[in-house]
Amino acid sequence: MDAHPDASRERDRWAASADAWDRWADPMADLADKLNRPLLDAAGLTAGDRLLDLASGAGEPALGAARRAGAGGLVVGSDLVPGMMAGAVRRARDIGEREGGPAPAFIAADMTALPFADAAFDRVTCRFGIMFVPAVASALREVRRVLRPGGKAAFMVWGPCAGNGLFAGIGDVVADHLGEDGSLAPLFRFAEPGRLSAAMRAAGFTETEETDLTPVRKAPAGQPFWRAALDMSFGHRLGGLGVDRRTALEADIARHFEAQAVNGVVPVPSHARIVVGW
Numbered sequence: 587m588d589a590h591p592d593a594s595r596e597r598d599r600w601a602a603s604a605d606a607w608d609r610w611a612d613p614m615a616d617l618a619d620k621l622n623r624p625l626l627d628a629a630g631l632t633a634g635d636r637l638l639d640l641a642s643g644a645g646e647p648a649l650g651a652a653r654r655a656g657a658g659g660l661v662v663g664s665d666l667v668p669g670m671m672a673g674a675v676r677r678a679r680d681i682g683e684r685e686g687g688p689a690p691a692f693i694a695a696d697m698t699a700l701p702f703a704d705a706a707f708d709r710v711t712c713r714f715g716i717m718f719v720p721a722v723a724s725a726l727r728e729v730r731r732v733l734r735p736g737g738k739a740a741f742m743v744w745g746p747c748a749g750n751g752l753f754a755g756i757g758d759v760v761a762d763h764l765g766e767d768g769s770l771a772p773l774f775r776f777a778e779p780g781r782l783s784a785a786m787r788a789a790g791f792t793e794t795e796e797t798d799l800t801p802v803r804k805a806p807a808g809q810p811f812w813r814a815a816l817d818m819s820f821g822h823r824l825g826g827l828g829v830d831r832r833t834a835l836e837a838d839i840a841r842h843f844e845a846q847a848v849n850g851v852v853p854v855p856s857h858a859r860i861v862v863g864w
């Protein structure tokens with residue numbers, strides 16, 4: 587049973603989006619890697635380390651972390667929703683067949699009650715996951731518990747919605763068509779600088795550091811570059827939508843981004859934050 591009333595809502599949301607995350611994981615891998623590398627750097631991951639990745643979804647950043655930790659290291663990926671990890675397991679197998687080399691193990695786990703011994707890991711990462719956990723204090727205490735003394739945890743969270751062009755643009759159109767349901771709000775729970783750091787210190791981390799990343803993607807005008815974000819982050823709202831309504835929704839999203847095109851390019855700003863604690 588979920589300990590917090592909102593936890594079952596989160597479980598349903600991700601179970602409904604799991605297929606989309608699997609489908610888009612490989613096409614989005616290069617973009618994902620641009621965020622994974624600074625996150626793994628911030629965690630201080632080097633060859634031979636034992637790393638736990640929380641809320642791994644379809645495998646980011648656990649798959650890249652396994653390459654970096656190497657044959658002498660250990661990477662364990664985990665997620666609340668086993669269906670979300672189907673893509674991660676498939677991708678780990680594909681990479682293993684293609685490249686050989688170390689692959690992460692994946693295990694279903696709620697980060698508020700981790701099935702690992704105290705001090706079992708040197709590093710913990712979590713990319714765009716902690717904001718979806720209602721009982722965040724429990725999760726952060728668990729992270730501190732499974733880290734060895736001196737070990738580091740690195741979280742990636744979103745900055746404000748207004749600085750994230752895909753979420754803001756698609757979110758407005760989805761709200762116009764389907765109404766507000768509040769499900770976008772958790773994404774920006776740690777948008778305020780210092781908020782996650784404060785929660786980490788309250789959970790027993792003695793030092794924290796925050797770094798903002800604000801890349802602007804140059805997306806090709808006239809292309810549905812926004813479709814991955816629509817399917818992955820709004821997919822739980824689109825099930826059961828008839829073809830006509832879906833077509834009208836997508837046409838409005840396309841119009842929204844086309845209106846911002848300059849010389850065939852749509853600038854799409856994003857704002858992520860890495861919060862490290864030790």
Ligand SMILES: C[S@@+](CC[C@H](N)C(=O)[O-])C[C@H]1O[C@@H](n2cnc3c(N)ncnc32)[C@H](O)[C@@H]1O
Nearest residue numbers: 600641642643646666667670696697713715718
């Ligand atoms: C936005 S996805 C991030 C997936 C992946 N880390 C990435 O960046 O592509 C959020 C993930 O958090 C997971 N999640 C939500 N609550 C969780 C919890 N309490 N414990 C572990 N994972 C959780 C969801 O199942 C989902 O896979």
